[in-house]
Amino acid sequence: MEMDTGVRRHSCDVCGKEFTLKGNLNKHMAIHSGVKSYKCDDCGKGFTYKCNLKTHMRIHGGVPEMCQKCDICGKVFVTKASLSRHLDVHAGVKNHICGVCGKEFTQKGELKTHSSVHTGVSSHTCDICGKVFTTKRSLSRHLDVHAGVKNHICGVCGKEFTQKGELKTHSSVHTGVSSHTCDICGKVFTTKRSLIQHLNIHAGVKNHKCGVCGIEFTQKGDLKTHISMHTGVKRHKCEVCGKGFISKSDLKRHLYAHVDVKRYKCEICWREFTSKSALNMHLDIHAGVRDHRCDVCGKEFTQKGDLKTHLAMHAGVKSHRCDVCGKVFTQKSNLKAHLTVHAGVKNHNCDICGKAFTAKSSLRTHLLIHAGVKNHKCDVCGNAFTQKVELKKHMARHADVV
Template sequence: HCDKAFFIKRDFVDHVAAHQGQKKHGCPVCKQKFTKKADLTRHRFVHLSGEERVEVRRGWRLACYFCKKRFQDSSHLECHLVTHTKEKIGGRCPTCRKTFCSKQALTHHGFLHLSADEKVALVEQRVSRVCLFCHKIFSNSRTYHGHVVTHTKEKAFSCDQCGEQFSLKGNLTKHARIHSADPRPFKCTQCDQALTTKDSLVVHKKTVHRKLKDFVCLQCGKKFGRKSDMVRHVNSVHAKIWHPCPHCGLTFSRTDHLGRHLKKLHPPE
């Protein structure tokens, strides 16, 4: 029907069924049919009584004492709780001394300090995942699948306000804030700066107020507060990687500058 490709057979089968107009998952209560089983599961919730809904939620998810956010298992809840208590109980990285809220987060972080040979050894032990396209190695399935969509260009998450599509759910969540009453909800307590994400606020405080720059260019020694800024510097200044506009041939040292150029001078029809 189309050229879309999938990594999970279940997603592929549901997608084909949507093309064929098939709705194989029927509700036993009202007989309404759905293309995806997950849609049927969400639908069946509407037929439960108030008491049944409470019972399902109690057995299905654990709630945070502070903000009532719910989680599927206790390990996720424990990792979330430290965002309120500010505890760093996961331990400290012996290489860079960074602290973490959970041992799992510390383990994933430690993967960044491994050599190429050590990463390959982990892959052979089936502890990590290797990208089929570029052979980049990842410490867990979540980051692996997040990376794969950068190759497939698949955008499965659509904004219900403006229709813009995203390859990662987290990017959709960040985008959705522009449609809210407060698009920049994270306020810096040390200045008037307001940011769209909590991660941006952490980086802002670290680089602007604490003057910390942990990422050093190995070519010239220049320091940066964010790894992405250091990589951008290396690509444009030392590697001389330029990004041409496909319409007019004008070149840019940064992809975000190319993006602004495309939106301003070559907007999509």
Template sequence: MSQSDKDGKNCSCEICGKEFTEEDAMEKHVEIHVGAPEHICEICARGFRWRHSLQNHLSIHFGVKNFVCGICDKAFAYNSVLKEHMLIHTDRKEYRCEICGKNYRTNATLKRHSEYHSDIKHPCSICNREFLDKYGLKEHLQTHFGIKNFVCQICDNAYTHNSSLKRHMRTHFDKRMLLKEYNCEICGKEYDQKGHFTRHKVIHSGIKLHSCMVCQKEFYYKANLRSHMRIHAEVEKTFVCAICGKAFTTIPTLREHALKHTVRKEYSCEVCGMEFHRKSAIKSHMLIHTEVRKHRCNICDMAFRREETLRSHLNGHSDVRKFECEICGKAFCRRASVTQHMKILIDAREYRCDVCGMNFRTKSVLKTHSLIHKDVKQHRCAICGKEFFQKCQLESHMRMHLDIKKLVCEICGRAFGGSSGLRRRMKMHFDLKDFKCDVCNKAFRRKGRLTAHMQDHTGMKKYVCDICGKGFNLNFNMKKHMKIHSDIKEYKCDICGKCFRTKRDMNRHRICHSGAKQERCHICDRKFHLKTALKTHMLIHYNIKRFCCEICGQACVQHGNLMSHMEIHFGVR
């Protein structure tokens, strides 16, 4: 039996397809499609065929709702809308889609759903965005014309959609007062709306039904896929920033960008004083100051502050490595990992700095590098006042104050606060020197050391001492040198009380108290406390005399020997 026979509707409109039980009702309906409407609304200029339709329409403008639901007391302007609402209180869904089998309460809802299975799309005449049904297009057009019929009765804010008004109304009430009746059995997260809870459950299923036809990237939700497709499509960027001229494809991205131009940041952190434009940003930032990590991995028991970080971590436990490198065949769990891996192999540095000409693999690294030229250090330590270019540099620095050292070297047992310190230590143990000088073939563990070394060949010394005029390649070396001119010795040995200018000198001195002489000369078997002392000793065996007297030309192995020799010329005994 067809749906029309089931409803007792045996005649339909040839223009729009609407079905009717009586032929007279259908003939009256056909008049809608013929000629101009006679009755016009003086408020919104909408036209109607019949006077009673205009009267019913005016009740919307004046808020007249005479039809009340006897179950939930919700009121409506039209009796037909009340009848449709009453179906919500029953579980009857007798209208079934013949394609996907989904059930609906009304025939109108089924018709609207059937348009999703059709290839016909309804394009917006203003921005060319396409919609699967005409109802979605109608709601979308309201955003272009600024039509906002839904007004908040508390603060008078107006919205285009009723759903937007409902979301806004929740801001007037304390979230703790909202009844969260939908609880997730897997992670314990609670929701007060069934729709949000349903969307959340998709994440735990691990099934990403929506995949990109271009790059095969998968998504949980169709909305995320649509947003992703703008990357591949050459979408015209019609929304332009009035300050800097940068263009965007959507209004939300333009609004997000516009916040960067505003000087005032309304939200500030009470702990470190950092300021933010958005409330969501400060909420995310506050997680840094707390040690609460409620998102725990059920495999390795590692805990995280954010749920998205845990999801990314869980991919590492998976044996499924479907993203394979096209060059070496190595497989990865994440597409971002294989992309980054391939850039390293081909040394693709497509992002170029306009100031110094340096090239970088990623846009984020270039953005971080550009801060050096601007000399903008936005991240300040609340304890010692030291400033940093990057947030991660500040976090690494804070571990020093808090004495947090979680990473331990498996060879020597030394602990480090960050992974960079551990990597440098491992390179020292295995004597890995990846950066080699093209002139003299001398190798270095760090790129910065090689850059400073290259200045020796050019004769350029970027940093010069104001007192003695000695030049240095690194600012660190000059600062260390400046302590020679100072009489301040702030580091004191707790064993013998001897004072030193630098902490390094004090640590080297303390080795002498330990009595351990681990450095042995392979020629004469003499032992030394320090490796530097051994290197100086080896100069004697190889007869290398680097220090020469300017008066008589006599050469000495050590600088101390030269100073003793100079006393002969000046009569000092």
């Protein structure tokens, strides 16, 4: 009589679901207990109810007439109800609505997974990094990152990715679809994340700090390149001459050196360049533009490469070593000038007395003698000298007297 009248006196204490018969409530409670007493002898999969196992056995029994096939995609289901739910996906029917935010879903399972976002329940934890996920499937995909599994392959260039979302983002490179535009400069990005990182440049936000010298950067990639200056690692090798570079952009610029064609000419000094970007950087020298500023001492430079070389001085990086005596230098030009000492080449001549020097700085110091300039003064007796070495010898006499 209760079944006919629709009265449901038996309520579940866990989820509140109501049943007409007590036996149905008892069967339902097995879901909350997690007990799966009915095991498949073929694959070992467990089920809460015997009827679910019976339905599952159709897969192993291979009875095609008992299976339900989707006429749209050809997917096969063991029950008519499963096929009916699947057809909602093709039809775009979304009958399952979230009571909190109103978001609609095709499958009941999708709504259940979504609900955990509002409840904050995340029961699936990664044993490697401790990150928590709302679904077992999400955890499984995450574990592929630690395992290095890359099952998502780009059909255009063959590049492999761990996450499906990464492949989707990468595909926009080939399609040319870039929907995220910067309102300040108009630059377009394929992902919202890339746009946010770009906006930090306009805002002057520098969240990436070097742990060695303390210099801060807006982009993580810039910090990574900067750290290579401290380590001296040159991962980017030129396939033509074997020369190594810290950044990929430096290697790209270097490759122009192997190309004989120089199509871009400066109309001021007629110097030729292999790329338009190189010509534009060169024109900044004539214009006196100094857009590259050192964050440490405030010194400004026309070329980005000059700033990069200058920063190596602050960092104390001396990556240019003399193969003859082992002396190290921060700049390649300094090493080149030093090598003339070992070669005995004296290209710098004094116009007054004709004396030759290996380095331009040595000639400059020598000219002070002819000019009578004495910048090196003794703190003890006040005598002044043209050269530092003369003052040093003089100070030794004071030391002998003492």
